[in-house]
Amino acid sequence: xxxxxxxxxxxxxxxxxxxxxxxxxxxxxxxxxxxxxxxxxxxxxxxxxxxxxxxxxxxxxxxxxxxxxxxxxxxxxxxxxxxxxxxxxxxxxxxxxxxxxxxxxxxxxxxxxxxxxxxxxxxxxxxxxxxxxxxxxxxxxxxxxxxxxxxxxxxxxxxxxxxxxxxxxxxxxxxxxxxxxxxxxxxxxxxxxxxxxxxxxxxxxxxxxxxxxxxxxxxxxxxxxxxxxxxxxxxxxxxxxxxxxxxxxxxxxxxxxxxxxxxxxxxxxxxxxxxxxxxxxxxxxxxxxxxxxxxxxxxxxxxxxxxxxxxxxxxxxxxxxxxxxxxxxxxxxxxxxxxxxxxxxxxxxxxxxxxxxxxx
Ligand code: DAH
Numbered sequence: 001x002x003x004x005x006x007x008x009x010x011x012x013x014x015x016x017x018x019x020x021x022x023x024x025x026x027x028x029x030x031x032x033x034x035x036x037x038x039x040x041x042x043x044x045x046x047x048x049x050x051x052x053x054x055x056x057x058x059x060x061x062x063x064x065x066x067x068x069x070x071x072x073x074x075x076x077x078x079x080x081x082x083x084x085x086x087x088x089x090x091x092x093x094x095x096x097x098x099x100x101x102x103x104x105x106x107x108x109x110x111x112x113x114x115x116x117x118x119x120x121x122x123x124x125x126x127x128x129x130x131x132x133x134x135x136x137x138x139x140x141x142x143x144x145x146x147x148x149x150x151x152x153x154x155x156x157x158x159x160x161x162x163x164x165x166x167x168x169x170x171x172x173x174x175x176x177x178x179x180x181x182x183x184x185x186x187x188x189x190x191x192x193x194x195x196x197x198x199x200x201x202x203x204x205x206x207x208x209x210x211x212x213x214x215x216x217x218x219x220x221x222x223x224x225x226x227x228x229x230x231x232x233x234x235x236x237x238x239x240x241x242x243x244x245x246x247x248x249x250x251x252x253x254x255x256x257x258x259x260x261x262x263x264x265x266x267x268x269x270x271x272x273x274x275x276x277x278x279x280x281x282x283x284x285x286x287x288x289x290x291x292x293x294x295x296x297x298x299x300x301x302x303x304x305x306x307x308x309x310x311x312x313x314x315x316x317x318x319x320x321x322x323x324x325x326x327x328x329x330x331x332x333x334x335x336x337x338x339x340x341x342x343x344x345x346x347x348x349x350x351x352x353x354x355x356x357x358x359x360x
Pocket of ligand 1: 257290316
C-alpha cells in the first residue's frame, strides 16, 4: 500500500465532503463514516497493529494527523452550520412588537361555577373537604335513610323524577337534593366528618324561580360534640365570607326537615341594591338555607351509634346564592345557554376565587 499517498487522497476527499455538507445531519453522517467506530480512518488506524515497526513509524503520525485535521474540519464546519441555522431562524422568527397585545380570552365561567368555586374556597379554609354523589339515586339514599318513611307526605313535596320500575319493582330517581351525599359519606367515612357536597338536583317544576335542574350545596359535620352553637357560628362566618361583608345579622327560625331535629331556616338581614342584594344592612329578612342537628335515625341508618356521634347539616340553593350575589333575576336564564347573558354575567377563568385577593 502506498500509505501516505492514500492518506493524502482520503484527506482531500473528506475535506471536500465536509466543505460540501449542507446541514448538520449530513455532517454527522460524514463524521460517523470517517471517525466512527467503523469509520474509514478508524479502520485504517486499527491496521497499524499489523504493520512492521518501520511502516508504523511513518503511518502512525500520518494517520493521527489525518484524524485530527478531519475532526477539526468537521468541528469548524459544525460551528459554521449552527451559526447559519441560528441566523436563518432569527431572520424568520422576528417578533413584530407593533402588534396589539394578546386578546382577552372569550370564554367565561358561569355564575354557578363561580359560586361553587367560592363555596369550596370558603369551606376548605374552614377544614371541609368536597364530597360528591351520583345524580341518579335510589330511594334509600334520597329518602329512606334520610328519615323520610315510606308513604310520608314530605316525599310528595319533592316533585321527584322517577325512572321506570325495575324487575323488583324498585324505581331509581333523579336526586331531589344533595342530602343523599350525607348518607354516602356517613356510610363510607369514619367521623370526624366535615364535608360540603355541591351538585345538580332535579325536581319537576318550572317558573321564574324554579327550573327542573338546579344546584344545591350540602354541608355536614359529624363528631362527638358538634352542636347547634357551632352550626350557627359556622354559618354566620360563611355568610360574611360569601357576601364579602363584616356585618351579618342572622336569625334562625324553627322549621321541619325529616333528617334534622331540631331543624331551622336561617334568615339574614338585607337590602336590595339594583338586582343584587346587600347583606348586613337594610331592614328585610331573607331566608337563605335550611339546617339542623342530624336526626339520630339518620346516624343510625348509616351504621353509626347516635349516642356516640352527633352533628349538624345544612343545605342551600347555589343558583339562588348566585342570583342574590350577582343579581341575575330570572333563574331560567341560567340554563338558556345564551352567550350574551353568559358574557355579561360570566367570570374570568383567569381570576380564581381566593380568600387572599377576594372571592369575586
Ligand atoms: N335537603 C333540603 C332540601 O332540599 C335542604 C336541607 C335542609 C339540607 C336542612 C340539609 C338540612 O342538610 O339540614 O330542601
